[in-house]
Structure formats: structure tokens, C-alpha cells
Amino acid sequence: MQKWLAVLAIGIALDCRQSAQLIAQSPAGNPCQRPESGSIVPEPEDLRSQNGVLEATLTIHNVAAANGSTLYCYTDAFGHQSPNLRVAPGDLVILHLRNELTETALNAKPAQRHAHSGSQPAPDPCNSSVMSSVSTNLHFHGLTIPPVCHQDDVLKTSVQPGDAPFEYRFRIPGNEPPGLYWYHPHIHGFSKAQLLGGASGALIVEGIERAQKATAGLPERVFIIRDLDLLNPNAPPDPSEPKVPKFLVDRDGDAANTGTGFGKPAKDLSINYVPVPYPGYSPAMIEMKPGERQLWRVLNASAITYVNIEVLFNRAPQRLGLVAMDGVPLTHDTTHADLPGDSISWQTHLAIPPGARVEFIVNGPAEGQSGLLVTRSVDTGPGGENDPNRMLAKIVTSASATEPRSKLQASPEPLAPTTETWLGNVTPVRVRRLYFSEKLADPNDPTSAIEFYLTVDGQEPKMFDMSSGIPDIVAQQGTVEDWIIENRSSELHDFHIHQLHFLLLDYMGRPVNEHFLRDTVNVPYFNGHGLTYPGVRLRMDFRDPNTVGTFLYHCHILEHEDKGMMGSIRVDPAPDSADRVTALSIVKK
Ligand SMILES: [Cu+2]
Numbered sequence: 018m019q020k021w022l023a024v025l026a027i028g029i030a031l032d033c034r035q036s037a038q039l040i041a042q043s044p045a046g047n048p049c050q051r052p053e054s055g056s057i058v059p060e061p062e063d064l065r066s067q068n069g070v071l072e073a074t075l076t077i078h079n080v081a082a083a084n085g086s087t088l089y090c091y092t093d094a095f096g097h098q099s100p101n102l103r104v105a106p107g108d109l110v111i112l113h114l115r116n117e118l119t120e121t122a123l124n125a126k127p128a129q130r131h132a133h134s135g136s137q138p139a140p141d142p143c144n145s146s147v148m149s150s151v152s153t154n155l156h157f158h159g160l161t162i163p164p165v166c167h168q169d170d171v172l173k174t175s176v177q178p179g180d181a182p183f184e185y186r187f188r189i190p191g192n193e194p195p196g197l198y199w200y201h202p203h204i205h206g207f208s209k210a211q212l213l214g215g216a217s218g219a220l221i222v223e224g225i226e227r228a229q230k231a232t233a234g235l236p237e238r239v240f241i242i243r244d245l246d247l248l249n250p251n252a253p254p255d256p257s258e259p260k261v262p263k264f265l266v267d268r269d270g271d272a273a274n275t276g277t278g279f280g281k282p283a284k285d286l287s288i289n290y291v292p293v294p295y296p297g298y299s300p301a302m303i304e305m306k307p308g309e310r311q312l313w314r315v316l317n318a319s320a321i322t323y324v325n326i327e328v329l330f331n332r333a334p335q336r337l338g339l340v341a342m343d344g345v346p347l348t349h350d351t352t353h354a355d356l357p358g359d360s361i362s363w364q365t366h367l368a369i370p371p372g373a374r375v376e377f378i379v380n381g382p383a384e385g386q387s388g389l390l391v392t393r394s395v396d397t398g399p400g401g402e403n404d405p406n407r408m409l410a411k412i413v414t415s416a417s418a419t420e421p422r423s424k425l426q427a428s429p430e431p432l433a434p435t436t437e438t439w440l441g442n443v444t445p446v447r448v449r450r451l452y453f454s455e456k457l458a459d460p461n462d463p464t465s466a467i468e469f470y471l472t473v474d475g476q477e478p479k480m481f482d483m484s485s486g487i488p489d490i491v492a493q494q495g496t497v498e499d500w501i502i503e504n505r506s507s508e509l510h511d512f513h514i515h516q517l518h519f520l521l522l523d524y525m526g527r528p529v530n531e532h533f534l535r536d537t538v539n540v541p542y543f544n545g546h547g548l549t550y551p552g553v554r555l556r557m558d559f560r561d562p563n564t565v566g567t568f569l570y571h572c573h574i575l576e577h578e579d580k581g582m583m584g585s586i587r588v589d590p591a592p593d594s595a596d597r598v599t600a601l602s603i604v605k606k
Contacts, residue, residue, distance in 0.1 A: 048078040049090035049098065049215060052291045058301045058410055059289055060422050061219060061239060062097035066108045073102070074182065076115040077153050077202070077216060079122040086246040087122055089214030098290065099218035101239055102200065103423075106222060107191045113182040118151040142183050143167070145175035148204050148483060152177055153211065155185055156203035156515065157220060158372060159344045159536045161561050162187045164516055164568035171203035171515075172483070172567060172585065190563060192435065194518075194534075195224035196344035197239070197314040197374040205483050205583070209320045209575035215243055215290065217318035225312070225376065226425040227432040228346035231338070231361055232378065234427035236420060237312040238303075242369070242392075242409070244284035244319035248294040254280060255296045268467060269576060271321075272403040274508075278394030283402030284322050286392070288409050300389065300408040304418040307384035312340070312425060314376045317369040320575040323395035323404050323509065323539075325368045328379060328412070330388045334365040338378035343535045345518060350441065350532035351434035360532065366393060370511040372573035373537040381414060388412035398542030400455070400508035440520045440534065440558050445499040449490065450474035452503040452550065453510040453540060453572060453582065469582035471572060480581025481571070488587035492557075494565045495591035503552035504540040510577065512553070513537045514570035514586075516563065523554035534558075537573055564588045 052059065064073045075091045082088050090098045104110060140147060142154075143166035152175045162169045168187040176183045198220040202211045219239050226233040254261065261280035265273040271283035285294045291301035305311065317324050328335045339362040340347055347360040367375045382388045390410040397404055451473050459465035470478040473489055492498060499522070502512050518534035525541060526549070541551040558564075571583035 047080050048076075048092050048096060049080045049088040051088065051287070054292045054294055054301070055299045056291045056301060058240065058291055058303050061241070061289060062093065062095075062100040063103050063422060064093060064100045065103045066105060066110075069105075069107065070109045070111065071102060071104050072111040073100075074113040074115060076117050079118045079214060081122045084246065084248055087210065087214050089211050089216035091216065091218055099215070099241075101218065102220040103223060104189050104220065105224065106189055106193050106195070108189045110185065110187055110189060112155070112185040114153070114155055114176055114185060115182045116151070116153050116176045116178050116180060118153060118178050120151055123150055142174055142176045142180055143170075144173050145177070146173075146484065147175050147177060148206055149177075150207050150210065152204050152207070153202045153216075154204060155200050157187075157198065157200050158513075159198040159374075159518070160220070161190055161193060161517055161563050163563050164566040169515065169568075170566075171569065175204060189222060190561075192437075193222050194345040194349055195222045195228055195432070196341040196346060197221055197316060197376055198344045199316050199318060199374070201318065205481070206579050209579050212243070212318065212575055213245060213284070213320040215245070217241065217243065219314070219316055221314070222344065224429070224432065225341060225346060227429040228348050229340040229360070230429070230431070232312050232340055232425050233429055234425060235310055235312045235378065236424050237314060238421050240313060240315045241289055242315065242317050242319060242324055243287050243290070244322040245287055245292065247282070247285050248292060249296060252296045255298075267402065274397050274399065274401045274403050275405070276396070276399075278406045280403055280405055282322075282405050282407065284319070286319070286322060286324070286407070286409065288390075293407065293409055295407075298407045301410040303390065303410045303412045305381035305412060305414055306416060306418050307381065307414040309381040311379055311381065311421065312376060313379050314374065315367075315369060316374045317371050319371045321371065321402060323368070323370055323397060323511075324392040325366055325395050326375075326409070327366045327391050327393055328388055329391060330382050330386060335380070335388070336363045336365060337367060338362070339364055339367060339375060340378060341374075341376040342533055343374055343518065343537055345533045345535070347533045349435075349534060350439050352439045352442070368395070368539070370537055370539050370573065371575070372511065372513050373535070382412055384414060384416075386414065395509070398508040398544075400506060400542065437560065440497065440556050441522075443497045443556075443560075445556060446493075446496045448499045448501065450501045450503065451584070452505050454478055455506040455508075467580070469572070469577045469580045471570070471582045471584050473584065481583035481585075488567055489584040490586040492559050492586060492588050493591060494559050494562060494588050496559050498557045498559070500555045500557050501552055502540050502555065503550040505543055505550050507545065508542050510540050510582070511537060511573040512540055512555075512570070513573040514557070515568040517558050517561065519558060520556040521553060522556055525551055525553070559588050562590075565590050
């Protein structure tokens with residue numbers, strides 16, 4: 018890989034600056050205009066809460082692109098694409114979601130409907146059964162807010178074009194860990210199309226420097242990696258790449274894993290919407306002051322692509338100081354005596370499955386040096402897509418580099434230690450086993466579609482059914498449970514649950530000793546041998562009253578989720594809780 022990068026790096030230095038263009042030059046008529054490849058990586062606009070309230074309008078658009086794909090984006094009131102929502106714990110968030118999706122932007126594909134709909138008057142968006150290619154809604158990935166309409170429900174909430182602006186109104190919990198979260202649509206059957214087109218944005222709970230004092234005073238950057246349909250699907254691989262002996266496509270027409278780290282990728286990648294297209298991977302450009310130390314917050318908002326990022330100087334991987342995963346500082350376990358307000362895990366590469374986030378300290382190249390931000394190949398298994406080695410951005414230094422728009426507080430007040438018992442020290446009330454599996458729709462026809470399942474062991478594997486009112490799992494608020502998630506298929510899957518973070522206890526049968534929580538985790542593929550399936554053991558936290566309600570868990574490879582790899586859980590109020598009393602009194606009326 019490194020030889021290959023070196024070859025490409027020679028060409029890059031020559032053409033980066035001349036092709037740089039800023040996103041602000043959007044011509045009228047295309048709200049989702051994308052920068053040219055090779056551009057300077059722009060910063061998303063920041064929408065900040067004021068006096069404890071963040072109120073904004075987000076309009077979702079789609080636009081037909083020249084290569085036959087459909088671009089999606091959110092715009093704020095000023096036309097800025099997919100802004101960062103910046104909030105503090107305890108803030109009130111009020112978002113007005115306007116749906117301006119059109120069927121004509123779907124390149125003449127008729128609007129598909131996933132659920133029964135009929136042609137009756139427009140349904141209440143809170144109880145809509147319409148899930149079509151032009152429906153949308155919002156999910157706030159990682160936040161522990163209630164799974165109810167106008168907050169974070171995606172089971173029934175669906176907003177149609179022509180509906181009045183739909184109001185989201187929720188409070189960021191006072192104990193929400195400070196870090197990087199995100200928003201995206203979650204219409205079952207159409208999530209992949211909308212995210213692949215670019216419908217996603219960052220939500221930052223401010224105050225990471227209060228939990229990780231090493232980040233105090235640092236300039237910060239938000240980088241959103243998205244995937245997109247190949248811009249040059251018919252091009253041969255770059256001649257500098259090693260030859261890939263076999264090339265296959267999967268049932269979606271995407272490049273299948275070559276197992277080599279090279280070859281045509283399943284999807285292209287972009288960084289803050291600057292595309293880095295196959296086959297040349299002409300990188301975007303990140304400017305820093307020489308030797309500058311920054312906090313980088315990186316979200317993998319891809320629909321189906323895994324990344325594994327590295328920063329190279331002179332082809333040598335640099336140490337990256339990981340301070341938070343999935344929005345949770347590594348210092349989260351405050352009962353742990355040897356985490357004195359700083360816990361930095363120095364890594365030379367950081368794997369980020371779709372949906373996950375990493376926040377890390379990076380030291381920029383010295384004066385006269387440059388660096389590369391790359392992703393290394395991820396082995397998705399014989400049944401997975403091809404996620405090869407490729408560049409993302411070139412890091413160039415200049416004393417006059419533009420300062421990042423945001424800087425962390427220089428002298429933060431330390432975050433108060435959590436009063437809640439550390440999740441690792443709570444006894445689970447039960448152990449459940451769930452498993453990912455795949456099956457041909459017609460076992461006698463190897464060309465038939467694949468059905469994707471996420472099954473509670475003992476139940477019949479089935480594709481998730483939005484119209485079923487029966488939850489797959491019932492749990493009780495106030496408890497914690499251990500879930501073993503197995504992978505019985507030949508490709509990597511990416512487990513995610515809404516409304517809560519979990520503690521990764523074991524990975525592939527080996528205990529891990531993590532002092533932070535995640536909301537997304539890889540479950541490695543089954544190689545067809547061995548007596549046990551690969552799996553992870555997670556401690557699921559249902560103690561927070563905001564987890565009461567019905568919500569979803571699924572694979573965050575969105576084509577798997579769209580095709581059934583999802584389940585629902587209902588968390589009932591604790592028997593003696595105030596919530597229960599309220600619920601009963603409402604029923605009695
Ligand atoms: Cu999956």
C-alpha cells in the first residue's frame with residue numbers, strides 16, 4: 018500500500034491547489050452542489066444554541082446527478098449544507114424539518130412504497146405508515162432521548178413532501194457525554210439511498226475538554242466521511258496498483274471484497290462532500306499551521322463503507338491520540354482510579370464502522386512537510402463489499418492556514434463525575450443471544466435476492482416488518498442486560514442500537530477492558546470453520562428513563578438494514594416508577 022501511495026503522492030502535489038474550489042460557489046438550482054475533487058476540505062457551518070436553545074430549520078433536498086445517482090442534503094435557512102448542530106448538555110433543540118424531496122430527482126425511478134399507504138388524505142406524520150422513497154424523518158444517532166414522536170421515533174414518524182414543517186423538540190440530557198453525535202434520515206427500506214446521497218450531518222455535544230483536559234484550547238475540525246456511487250464506475254484500476262486476480266460484483270452490483278486491499282471499491286468516498294473518486298483517488302486538501310495540534314472529530318456517515326484511517330508523514334503512520342469513541346470520552350468510567358481526567362489511547366490507525374465516530378488529537382506536519390489522511394483496506398469477509406486502501410486528503414502546512422472555526426475552551430471547568438454506578442459494575446438481569454444471518458430468498462436459485470436477518474436466538478429468523486406491532490425483545494427500565502451478538506454469515510456486520518450506549522465486554526471471546534461506551538460495534542464474519550460463531554458480548558444499559566418506549570437495533574450497513582436486518586425492543590417503565598404511575602393514570606382517563 019505504501020509504495021502505491023508514494024507513487025500517487027507525486028502527482029497530487031502538482032494538481033491540488035489549482036483544482037481547489039469552495040462549496041460556497043453553489044449555483045442556484047442545486048442546493049446539494051458538491052465541491053470538485055481535490056478541493057480544500059470545507060468546514061460545515063455551525064448552528065449553535067443560544068441561551069440554552071438551538072432552533073433551526075432543516076430542509077432535505079434531492080437532486081439528480083449526472084452519473085445517474087441522486088444527491089441528498091439538508092440545508093439551513095441560509096442554504097448551508099448539512100450544518101453542524103452544536104449544543105450543550107441540558108439544551109433545548111427545536112428543529113423544523115421540511116421535506117422537499119421530489120420523485121423527479123430519483124432519475125425517473127417511480128417512488129417506491131415500502132408499507133401499505135393507500136391514497137387517503139395525508140396521514141399524521143406521527144402515525145404514518147407511508148415509507149416511500151420521498152418520505153423522510155430524523156434520527157439522532159447516539160443521543161439518549163425518548164423514542165417518541167417529535168423526539169427520536171423512527172418506527173412511525175414519516176414526513177411526506179408537501180407536509181407542513183415537522184417539529185422536532187427535545188432536550189439534550191444533562192448527563193449526555195460530550196462528543197460527536199449525528200443526524201440522518203431513518204426510513205426503513207430507503208435509508209441507504211438517502212445516506213448514500215449525502216443526507217447526514219454532525220451534532221456536537223460541547224464540552225469534551227471538560228472530560229479530556231488534554232484537548233483544552235485545541236482548535237477542532239469536524240470531518241464527515243460519506244460514501245457515494247462510483248463517479249467513474251467503468252474505469253480500470255490505476256496502473257500503479259497491484260493487479261487484483263479476481264473481480265466480482267455482489268447482487269447490488271457493487272464490487273465484492275477482493276481480499277487484497279486493492280481493486281475497484283464498492284463505493285467512492287467523500288470528506289465533507291469533497292469526493293475522492295476511484296481510480297486515481299485525487300485527495301482533498303486539509304490545511305494546518307506547521308506543527309499545529311488539533312482535535313479531529315471524524316464521523317463515518319457512509320451507507321455501507323467501513324474505513325480504517327491513518328495519518329502518514331513520509332509514508333510513516335503517525336500516532337493519533339484517541340480521546341473519545343461514539344461521542345463518549347475515554348474517561349467516562351470515573352470510578353477508575355487511574356484515569357485522572359485524561360485518558361488518551363495512542364493509535365496508528367482507527368477503524369470506524371459506518372455510524373461510528375472517533376475523536377482524536379493529531380499533530381500536524383512540520384514546516385515544509387506534508388501528510389496524508391488515508392483509509393486502509395477493511396476485510397469485510399468473502400460475502401462483503403470491497404473497501405480498499407485509498408487516500409482521503411493531503412495535509413498541507415502553511416503559516417497563513419485558515420484557523421478552524423472552533424476552538425475548545427482553554428481553561429474548562431472539569432466535568433462533574435457521574436453519580437451513576439459504572440455499567441461494568443452492574444449485575445445484568447439476563448443474558449440474550451442474537452445473531453446476524455443471511456439466506457437466499459429462493460434456496461434453489463443462487464441468483465435470487467438475499468434476505469438479511471437479525472434474530473433473537475430461539476425465534477424464527479425473519480426480515481424486519483415495520484407493520485408488526487410486536488417487539489422482538491421486551492426489557493425493563495432500570496435494568497441492565499448482557500447481549501451476545503453473533504455473526505453466522507460470511508460478511509462483516511455492524512451492530513447499532515438506538516437510545517443508548519453499551520459497554521463492549523468481550524470481542525471474539527476475549528475480554529476487553531474498556532472504560533468508555535459505544536453505540537456501534539463490528540461483529541466479524543464467520544469463515545465457515547470453527548466450532549463457534551464469531552461474536553461480541555455487550556452490556557446494554559436500560560437504566561435511563563429516556564430509554565422507555567419502543568425502538569430499534571440493526572446492522573448499520575444500511576443495505577442490510579433496509580433489507581430486513583433489524584429488530585425492535587420495547588423497554589417498559591420500572592414497576593414502581595413515576596413514569597408507570599403517569600402511564601396508568603392516562604389509561605384510566
Ligand atoms: Cu450488516
